[in-house]
Amino acid sequence: MKIATLIICLLLLSSMFIVSCAPAGEDTEEEADTAAEEVADEDIDLVGEDEVDIGELI
Amino acid sequence: MKKILAMLIGLMFLFSAFAVAEDADPTAEPVPTLYEDVETEEEDTSEEVETIEESSDVEEVAEEYEDLDEGDEVVEEVEEDLETDEEIEEDLEITEEEAEEIEEAEENVGLKQYAVNVQLRHRYQFALNQGQAIIDYVTEQGEDASELESILEELKTLNDGVDVTEMTDEELQDHVEKAKEIVARFKEKAHELVDEEDLPAIRNKIKAYEMKNRKKLELIKKKAMKARELHNRKLLARQMRKVAEDARQLRKDGQKLMNTAERLRDLNRVKNAYKNGDMSAEQAREQWKNQVREYRDEKQNTVVTNERAKLAIAAARITQAIRQAKAAGKEVPPELVSKLREVNKQIEDFKAGKITAREAVAKAATIRSRLSNMENNEQIKQRIQNIIQARQQIAEQRQVIKDETAGIKQDVRQIEADRVDARRAAATTDTAAGNAPATDATTAVEAGDIE
Numbered sequence: 140m141k142i143a144t145l146i147i148c149l150l151l152l153s154s155m156f157i158v159s160c161a162p163a164g165e166d167t168e169e170e171a172d173t174a175a176e177e178v179a180d181e182d183i184d185l186v187g188e189d190e191v192d193i194g195e196l197i
Numbered sequence: 198m199k200k201i202l203a204m205l206i207g208l209m210f211l212f213s214a215f216a217v218a219e220d221a222d223p224t225a226e227p228v229p230t231l232y233e234d235v236e237t238e239e240e241d242t243s244e245e246v247e248t249i250e251e252s253s254d255v256e257e258v259a260e261e262y263e264d265l266d267e268g269d270e271v272v273e274e275v276e277e278d279l280e281t282d283e284e285i286e287e288d289l290e291i292t293e294e295e296a297e298e299i300e301e302a303e304e305n306v307g308l309k310q311y312a313v314n315v316q317l318r319h320r321y322q323f324a325l326n327q328g329q330a331i332i333d334y335v336t337e338q339g340e341d342a343s344e345l346e347s348i349l350e351e352l353k354t355l356n357d358g359v360d361v362t363e364m365t366d367e368e369l370q371d372h373v374e375k376a377k378e379i380v381a382r383f384k385e386k387a388h389e390l391v392d393e394e395d396l397p398a399i400r401n402k403i404k405a406y407e408m409k410n411r412k413k414l415e416l417i418k419k420k421a422m423k424a425r426e427l428h429n430r431k432l433l434a435r436q437m438r439k440v441a442e443d444a445r446q447l448r449k450d451g452q453k454l455m456n457t458a459e460r461l462r463d464l465n466r467v468k469n470a471y472k473n474g475d476m477s478a479e480q481a482r483e484q485w486k487n488q489v490r491e492y493r494d495e496k497q498n499t500v501v502t503n504e505r506a507k508l509a510i511a512a513a514r515i516t517q518a519i520r521q522a523k524a525a526g527k528e529v530p531p532e533l534v535s536k537l538r539e540v541n542k543q544i545e546d547f548k549a550g551k552i553t554a555r556e557a558v559a560k561a562a563t564i565r566s567r568l569s570n571m572e573n574n575e576q577i578k579q580r581i582q583n584i585i586q587a588r589q590q591i592a593e594q595r596q597v598i599k600d601e602t603a604g605i606k607q608d609v610r611q612i613e614a615d616r617v618d619a620r621r622a623a624a625t626t627d628t629a630a631g632n633a634p635a636t637d638a639t640t641a642v643e644a645g646d647i648e
Binding site: 178179180181182183184185186187188190191192193194195196197 | 309312313316317320321324327328331369373376377380381383384387388396399400403425428429432433436437439440443464471477478479481482485486489490492493496
């Protein structure tokens with residue numbers, strides 16, 4: 140009987156531990172928030188006038 | 198055994214407390230009824246009523262917010278300024294033949310790679326032209342230029358291997374490395390054959406060759422410019438469209454744009470400055486980066502300020518209703534007054550820069566639910582409805598005035614345009630009649646003597 144009570148207690152304890160440590164979807168929220176804050180690309184790949192340089196012949 | 202069991206139960210309680218603490222997110226959705234149950238302490242409220250009557254911060258925020266422009270005009274202005282891909286192509290005078298090549302390149306390697314590939318072709322053409330000028334100079338000096346000719350032939354072969362519609366970035370890098378090595382070899386050999394004092398004469402010869410092949414070289418230069426501009430302007434327009442859509446979304450979410458509208462304008466200025474040639478691609482790249490950051494930060498502030506102002510409006514309505522109830526000799530529930538005072542404090546602490554937009558929205562939901570509970574109080578419910586109606590009427594009247602003012606401004610613009618037309622017509626008539634432009638007629642039109 141005592142062993143059964145002990146096992147139940149352990150099971151309860153472990154399940155509560157899992158619940159308390161779980162991130163509860165925090166990451167997903169964080170990702171969604173970042174996406175919502177994303178307006179336009181910060182770094183835009185504009186082509187400059189001198190992107191290619193092969194050097195001078197003289 | 199009993200001791201172990203007791204310890205385990207103790208641990209269980211400890212963990213359950215930990216779990217509760219983890220769940221107690223300050224920004225979580227509120228449970229108003231719970232809050233109501235907690236708020237039971239009785240206080241002397243006479244002083245608090247006084248505070249509410251004197252407090253004007255929240256009311257000022259509400260007042261100022263109602264006077265603010267929504268920012269729709271700025272979004273419209275930016276959207277009107279946006280160019281479609283077709284308009285950009287038309288503006289750059291892309292020929293049918295070029296359009297076909299661009300389409301093929303876009304499918305194979307993308308527009309950006311095409312623009313860089315054409316630039317490589319442009320560099321090759323100039324280098325081959327220079328090389329030939331140097332070889333001719335060396336030959337004219339009675340030197341043996343056969344080795345230089347052979348090196349230049351290698352560069353020609355490399356150029357012939359360029360397919361601007363298919364060359365990938367990796368292939369281009371490989372090409373550039375090879376070309377650099379050939380060019381360096383040519384330069385070394387050329388310097389063996391000519392003296393330092395020959396260099397000005399060689400440069401003159403190069404210039405003469407460039408003049409001779411001007412049309413061909415300008416053609417490839419123009420092609421490189423068109424490819425570059427097409428890519429850059431399309432990209433800027435696409436990015437600008439995204440920002441304008443973002444601002445539109447803010448408006449759909451019921452937010453006034455405030456300073457975000459100005460940041461939107463700033464981004465549009467970067468796009469236009471590049472388009473008009475007032476900014477290089479490098480400058481535009483840098484400016485764009487800064488301005489997008491500014492826009493994003495300002496958007497955060499805007500959301501916080503909007504949420505704060507909306508709460509302030511609701512709180513100001515309750516304050517006003519309490520005042521009216523008191524003036525009518527009604528007894529105002531003391532807990533209502535103390536709650537309002539608390540909410541007012543919370544609103545005043547709601548500062549842009551201190552909390553994120555996300556936190557602001559979550560906190561606003563908590564406060565809003567408290568406010569709506571207060572609004573249900575029997576003593577002030579009807580009064581709040583009346584205040585809302587009165588404010589709506591004022592808002593409608595303001596809109597009418599705004600529309601009328603816009604109409605008057607439009608009329609003034611039309612009159613001015615008509616005057617300019619009349620002045621031009623008078624000048625054309627006089628010129629046709631062989632007279633000097635009749636200033637009298639113009640003056641008369643301007644003075645309104647002639648319709």
